[in-house]
Amino acid sequence: MTGHVITIAQQKGGSGKTTVSANLAVGFLRQGQKVAIVDIDPQGSLGRWFMTRVDTQAGPVENFEFATSSAWGITYEVRKLCDSHDIVIIDTPPKADSDLRPALRVADLVVVPVSVSHVDLWATEGVLDLARREGKEAMIVLNRARKNTRLGSDVAQAADKLLARIARTTLANRVVYAEALGQGRGAAEGRKTPAQAEVDALTAEVAEVLANG
Numbered sequence: 001m002t003g004h005v006i007t008i009a010q011q012k013g014g015s016g017k018t019t020v021s022a023n024l025a026v027g028f029l030r031q032g033q034k035v036a037i038v039d040i041d042p043q044g045s046l047g048r049w050f051m052t053r054v055d056t057q058a059g060p061v062e063n064f065e066f067a068t069s070s071a072w073g074i075t076y077e078v079r080k081l082c083d084s085h086d087i088v089i090i091d092t093p094p095k096a097d098s099d100l101r102p103a104l105r106v107a108d109l110v111v112v113p114v115s116v117s118h119v120d121l122w123a124t125e126g127v128l129d130l131a132r133r134e135g136k137e138a139m140i141v142l143n144r145a146r147k148n149t150r151l152g153s154d155v156a157q158a159a160d161k162l163l164a165r166i167a168r169t170t171l172a173n174r175v176v177y178a179e180a181l182g183q184g185r186g187a188a189e190g191r192k193t194p195a196q197a198e199v200d201a202l203t204a205e206v207a208e209v210l211a212n213g
């Protein structure tokens with residue numbers, strides 16, 4: 001097996017890196033894929049999410065593995081995980097500096113969550129630049145979107161000018177994303193909800209990019 005590697009990166013803290021990491025992981029599990037997540041953020045939020053999931057049996061953990069790694073150790077860790085998983089997702093600290101390079105270098109796709117605000121958008125160029133320098137495809141995911149707001153359409157337009165791919169699927173600002181993260185669940189798990197539709201659509205979109213480049 002040679003898994004695909006997705007690195008979730010964005011200089012701005014609170015943009016939704018960990019949220020997108022956890023939910024994409026669950027999205028791919030829901031597709032029947034074997035998934036590994038790696039937390040290289042010393043804050044360790046994704047690890048806590050996974051441990052909560054295991055301890056409280058909040059969701060399936062079959063075909064699901066978790067690892068931590070240093071920023072520079074990621075190449076080795078990912079090589080190992082790719083042998084036995086379809087998808088490897090790397091959650092990173094809020095940085096866009098040389099520490100991030102190894103995690104970008106191993107990626108097949110860099111996913112950049114942008115919480116819908118101009119401040120977040122301004123923080124995005126750094127990581128897009130780094131990804132470009134490594135020759136990596138990057139995809140912006142607009143997060144915490146609020147329907148029909150001026151800010152939402154302004155940010156979407158400004159994102160367009162960054163010359164990066166922008167996911168058709170946006171994640172809305174929903175309490176369930178915050179709740180699920182604290183409970184070790186994915187927002188898509190359980191009954192049919194708008195969040196489930198968003199996560200499944202985003203997963204399908206990411207899978208399509210991975211398949212077609």
Ligand SMILES: Nc1ncnc2c1ncn2[C@@H]1O[C@H](COP(=O)(O)OP(=O)(O)O)[C@@H](O)[C@H]1O
Pocket residue numbers: 010012013014015016017018019020045094143144145171172173174175176177178179181
């Ligand atoms: N789409 C969303 N709707 C509601 N809350 C969100 C959403 N995305 C993220 N959050 C919340 O925002 C905070 C920061 O998100 P997080 O994923 O931890 O960001 P990062 O990992 O980039 O620092 C968390 O409390 C999270 O639950």
Ligand SMILES: [Mg+2]
Pocket residue numbers: 017018019041045092
């Ligand atoms: Mg985080």
